[in-house]
Amino acid sequence: xxxxxxxxxxxxxxxxxxxxICSNSSEQEIxxxxxxxxxxxxxxxxxxxxxxxxxxxxxEYFYMARRDESKASIKRKIDKYFKWIDIFDxxxxxxxxxxxxxxxxxxxxxxxxxVEANLKEKLEKLSTYTxxxxxxxxxxxxxxMLCKEGFAELENEVEGRYKILASxxxxxxxxxxxxxPDEIQNEISE
Amino acid sequence: MLYFNSIKDLINTLADTKELLSxxxxxxxxxxxxxxxxxxxxxxxxxxxxxxxxxxxxxEDQLEMDEKYxxxxxxxxEVNENINAAxxxxxxxxxxxxxxxxxxxxxxxxxxxxxxEIKSDLRTTGRVIIRNIISLNRNITNTFKTEPNYKxxxxxxxxxxxxxxxxxxxxxxTENLISEDELTFFKSVSDDELxxxxxxxxxxxxxxxxxxxxxxxxxxxYINQIEHQGQVLEQIRQVKxxxxxxxxxxxxxxxxxxxxxxxxxxETRTTYPVPVSLDALQxxxxxxxxxxxxxxxxxDVKPEREEAEPIDQDYLTSQDSKKFFINHxxxxxxxxxxxxxxxxxxxxxxxxxxxNFYERVTLYCQILxxxxxxxxxxxxxxxxxxxxxxxxxxxx
Numbered sequence: 001x002x003x004x005x006x007x008x009x010x011x012x013x014x015x016x017x018x019x020x021i022c023s024n025s026s027e028q029e030i031x032x033x034x035x036x037x038x039x040x041x042x043x044x045x046x047x048x049x050x051x052x053x054x055x056x057x058x059x060e061y062f063y064m065a066r067r068d069e070s071k072a073s074i075k076r077k078i079d080k081y082f083k084w085i086d087i088f089d090x091x092x093x094x095x096x097x098x099x100x101x102x103x104x105x106x107x108x109x110x111x112x113x114x115v116e117a118n119l120k121e122k123l124e125k126l127s128t129y130t131x132x133x134x135x136x137x138x139x140x141x142x143x144x145m146l147c148k149e150g151f152a153e154l155e156n157e158v159e160g161r162y163k164i165l166a167s168x169x170x171x172x173x174x175x176x177x178x179x180x181p182d183e184i185q186n187e188i189s190e
Numbered sequence: 191m192l193y194f195n196s197i198k199d200l201i202n203t204l205a206d207t208k209e210l211l212s213x214x215x216x217x218x219x220x221x222x223x224x225x226x227x228x229x230x231x232x233x234x235x236x237x238x239x240x241x242x243x244x245x246x247x248x249x250e251d252q253l254e255m256d257e258k259y260x261x262x263x264x265x266x267x268e269v270n271e272n273i274n275a276a277x278x279x280x281x282x283x284x285x286x287x288x289x290x291x292x293x294x295x296x297x298x299x300x301x302x303x304x305x306x307e308i309k310s311d312l313r314t315t316g317r318v319i320i321r322n323i324i325s326l327n328r329n330i331t332n333t334f335k336t337e338p339n340y341k342x343x344x345x346x347x348x349x350x351x352x353x354x355x356x357x358x359x360x361x362x363x364t365e366n367l368i369s370e371d372e373l374t375f376f377k378s379v380s381d382d383e384l385x386x387x388x389x390x391x392x393x394x395x396x397x398x399x400x401x402x403x404x405x406x407x408x409x410x411x412y413i414n415q416i417e418h419q420g421q422v423l424e425q426i427r428q429v430k431x432x433x434x435x436x437x438x439x440x441x442x443x444x445x446x447x448x449x450x451x452x453x454x455x456x457e458t459r460t461t462y463p464v465p466v467s468l469d470a471l472q473x474x475x476x477x478x479x480x481x482x483x484x485x486x487x488x489x490d491v492k493p494e495r496e497e498a499e500p501i502d503q504d505y506l507t508s509q510d511s512k513k514f515f516i517n518h519x520x521x522x523x524x525x526x527x528x529x530x531x532x533x534x535x536x537x538x539x540x541x542x543x544x545x546n547f548y549e550r551v552t553l554y555c556q557i558l559x560x561x562x563x564x565x566x567x568x569x570x571x572x573x574x575x576x577x578x579x580x581x582x583x584x585x586x
Contacts, residue, residue: 078439092423177447
């Protein structure tokens with residue numbers, strides 16, 4: 001019997017659903033799980049490998065992949081990837097310094113719509129995913145999606161302040177991993 | 191424009207208008223100070239006097255403090271945010287000149303005067319360098335955190351890096367001055383105070399150098415971060431553009447990247463339903479959970495109970511039936527009380543109903559097998575109506 005740390009079941013439960021475990025989460029439980037994985041990374045990696053999962057350590061967050069074939073179809077992957085390109089682009093348009101640790105409220109995004117037409121246009125296009133016409137509700141829906149996938153969390157309920165988690169880098173890496181050939185880059189105007 | 195005749199005049203004027211001047215100095219960065227605000231703080235004549243003497247400058251309805259005074263206040267209060275490398279440079283030049291004058295001067299009294307100036311210059315040089323480094327570090331952090339445009343941010347940081355380089359050179363010059371260039375002066379002058387001041391300066395320069403190395407690291411880190419941010423912004427712009435043009439799949443390796451991707455993030459959320467074991471369901475705990483779940487479902491409609499069919503009348507009317515059966519125990523007991531053999535006893539036994547010969551033979555066999563231990567089977571065999579039987583007696 002392999003020696004695994006306590007709470008391995010909880011860790012598996014979260015990671016096997018495609019969630020992330022981030023070091024900068026405000027939730028005490030997540031912080032605890034992060035510390036456990038951080039201390040026993042090699043043991044856990046070996047343990048999960050035996051049941052077909054690959055535990056991955058990135059900069060301040062953990063997630064899981066399969067060792068064998070992915071169970072998601074290429075179409076599903078592309079659809080999901082494209083959705084997150086749009087959302088990532090929207091957030092970077094709101095504020096290009098948005099990164100793990102960044103804090104914001106729905107109102108801050110909403111207020112910026114009036115001064116930045118580009119942002120408003122992008123939000124309108126996101127209605128494909130949000131299915132909301134009302135701007136505020138649409139922003140709320142996007143933030144809900146961010147939280148559900150584990151890229152952000154509601155840090156202060158009273159002030160309605162959200163925090164970007166370390167896993168946000170996952171999205172960035174996914175986008176940076178795409179190789180655009182030089183000649184195509186040159187075609188795209190400034 | 192009017193000029194002050196004496197320092198006394200100047201100080202009196204400044205003291206007389208201190209409310210307005212200190213107010214304007216505090217707000218020097220936050221907003222443009224209007225003439226109408228000024229006349230609420232100070233009476234019109236006094237404001238006019240400040241303008242006449244060139245302490246304040248009026249542009250239409252706006253007022254600002256003259257550069258000379260602003261600079262003076264900032265320097266004295268040590269709040270200048272600007273890094274002024276030229277000022278340090280000038281300071282070093284002054285120092286060199288004064289040392290030169292000192293060495294050339296023969297008059298003792300004038301010599302002492304130059305020495306005093308040299309000491310003062312040495313004291314200020316260290317302080318000015320340290321103050322500039324503090325400003326530099328503050329400016330670096332502020333620019334990184336507050337400048338929204340990443341291209342300007344990068345340029346500003348590069349500029350600060352040049353200033354850092356310049357300050358580093360000045361430190362080097364100052365050190366050379368003390369330990370090499372003007373060695374003659376520092377060795378020849380036997381003044382304890384000068385020695386102490388130059389020692390302190392050397393310590394300060396050392397500290398400054400360490401600070402600057404930290405600043406350099408900070409600038410490099412910030413510039414790297416900004417470059418990375420810039421790359422990310424450029425990449426997302428291009429990826430988004432290609433996606434919106436429906437060209438991302440055909441023109442980039444996105445298909446290949448996602449094809450190889452095995453992250454669970456892309457999969458539909460799987461749950462692993464495990465049925466509850468029957469044993470667990472029978473516990474009180476499970477019962478409470480079931481009751482709670484049932485309550486949470488909040489079913490208003492109660493399930494309709496199916497009514498059973500009426501009971502058949504025939505079922506209710508009793509039907510008596512009599513059945514004759516032989517109690518083996520009674521027969522055996524009565525046999526035990528006689529001295530007869532079992533076969534004859536059964537043949538002669540008076541049952542309440544008619545029992546034929548074959549049934550009696552069967553009964554003989556049944557009792558024999560049932561109560562074998564209480565009976566004694568002898569080796570004596572007899573015949574009756576064509577049936578051979580063993581003589582069985584009570585086992586006494």
